[in-house]
Amino acid sequence: MPRPTAGSAARTGGSRTLARVYRHFGEVDAAGTSSLYERVAIALSESDEALRAIEAAPARKRHPTVILAALHDLALAGRAPALAAAYAAADGDAAAAAAIDTLLRMTDSVVAAVARRKTRPDETGRCAVLYPAIADAARRAGANAVGLIDVGCSAGLNLNVDRVGIAYSNGQTLGGPSSPVQLSCSVVGHRPVPARAMPEVVARVGVDLDPVDVTDADEARWLRACLWPDQPERAARLKAEMALAATAPPLLLQGDAVEVLPDAFARVPADALPVVTTTWALSAFPLESRLRFLHRLDEAATGRAVAWVSVEGVGVAPAIPTFGDRHASGHSIIGVAMFRQSVLRAEAVGRCWSRGRMLAWLADS
Numbered sequence: 001m002p003r004p005t006a007g008s009a010a011r012t013g014g015s016r017t018l019a020r021v022y023r024h025f026g027e028v029d030a031a032g033t034s035s036l037y038e039r040v041a042i043a044l045s046e047s048d049e050a051l052r053a054i055e056a057a058p059a060r061k062r063h064p065t066v067i068l069a070a071l072h073d074l075a076l077a078g079r080a081p082a083l084a085a086a087y088a089a090a091d092g093d094a095a096a097a098a099a100i101d102t103l104l105r106m107t108d109s110v111v112a113a114v115a116r117r118k119t120r121p122d123e124t125g126r127c128a129v130l131y132p133a134i135a136d137a138a139r140r141a142g143a144n145a146v147g148l149i150d151v152g153c154s155a156g157l158n159l160n161v162d163r164v165g166i167a168y169s170n171g172q173t174l175g176g177p178s179s180p181v182q183l184s185c186s187v188v189g190h191r192p193v194p195a196r197a198m199p200e201v202v203a204r205v206g207v208d209l210d211p212v213d214v215t216d217a218d219e220a221r222w223l224r225a226c227l228w229p230d231q232p233e234r235a236a237r238l239k240a241e242m243a244l245a246a247t248a249p250p251l252l253l254q255g256d257a258v259e260v261l262p263d264a265f266a267r268v269p270a271d272a273l274p275v276v277t278t279t280w281a282l283s284a285f286p287l288e289s290r291l292r293f294l295h296r297l298d299e300a301a302t303g304r305a306v307a308w309v310s311v312e313g314v315g316v317a318p319a320i321p322t323f324g325d326r327h328a329s330g331h332s333i334i335g336v337a338m339f340r341q342s343v344l345r346a347e348a349v350g351r352c353w354s355r356g357r358m359l360a361w362l363a364d365s
C-alpha cells in the first residue's frame, strides 16, 4: 500500500495550491468535526502521487469535499473495502493510507464520479424551519390544503415537511411524533414557534436543474457519501429521510425553475394553495433569474393566491425584508410572501442558523 510522500520542491504551482487547499481543509474545515477527514485530507496534501491523481479531475471538481465524497462512495459501494473498514473503525491512520491507495488505484472511477456529480447537502433539518412558515402562509391565505413546490429541491426531502416530527428546545413539538424521522431544533430567544398544524398536503412537486431520485440506489448512495464518514447520527437520519421519501416519491420536474414553474403550478389542484419553497437555493440563481422567478410567482397568482416561503441568506431572496441585517452575516432569513391579484405582501418572519438547526421566530403569529 503506498505511503503518503512528503511534500516535494518539484511540485508545480497547481499542485502546491492543491496541497494548501487540502491542508487547510484538514486543519480548519474538518478539524473538530471529522477527525477522519482531518487526517485523510492532510495525508492527501502531503502525497505528490495523490495530488497528481486529483489533478486528473476537472479543475472545478478537485475540492476536498467532492473528492472525499467520491472516495466515500467507493467505500459504501463495496469497491474500497480497506477504506470502508478504516472508516468503520474510525482509524485515521488506516483511513489516510487506504484513501491514498484507493485514489491511486481507482483514479478513473474517482474522476468519473466527480465529473458527473456535485456534492449534495440534502437533509430535512430544514423542515424545522419550513413547517411553521408553511403553516403560517396557509393561515394567511385561509387555506385548508396546500400543494408544495420546492424549487432547487435536489432530492426533494423538503417535500416531506408534514411527515416528520420536530422537537423544539423550548418544549414545543410539531408534525408527527411517531414519524421515523425526528428532528430537533434549538429555539433562539423567547418567542414561541407558531403551534399551528400544517393543512393537508395534496401535491408534492420538486423542481431542479438536476434533481436526485432517492429511489435510485446509486443516487441514494451518493447522498450518503456526501456526509462525512464519522457522522453516524446524520447518516442514520438521512437514511430514515430517504426511506420516508421513497414511500411516496415526489414528482420531480427537471429544468430551470423559471421555465418549469408554470408546469409545477399546474400540478397543484385548484382548491389548494400552491406554496413554493426555496431553501438556500436562490444564491445559485443569477440576480436576473431571481427576479424572473419572482415574476413567475406573480403570474401564477392571477387566478388564485400563491405563497412563497423562503429560507435564504440575508438579502438573497428578492422582495423579502432583512431586518436590516448585514449580508453574509452567517444566518439566514425566513420569509413568507403572499401573491394575490398583482399584490405582493412579503414579510420576514424569523432568522435561522446551521441550515435550520437553530431558529428565532420573530413575527406575530
Ligand SMILES: C[S@@+](CC[C@H](N)C(=O)[O-])C[C@H]1O[C@@H](n2cnc3c(N)ncnc32)[C@H](O)[C@@H]1O
Pocket (backbone or CB within 6 Å): 121, 122, 123, 126, 151, 152, 153, 154, 207, 208, 209, 210, 255, 256, 257, 258, 278, 279, 280, 281, 284, 285, 289
Ligand atoms: C445549494 S442547493 C440547495 C438544495 C436544497 N434546497 C437544500 O436546502 O439543501 C441548490 C440547488 O438548486 C438547484 N438549482 C440551481 N439553479 C437552478 C435553476 N435555475 N433552476 C432550478 N434549480 C436550480 C441546484 O441544482 C441545486 O440542487
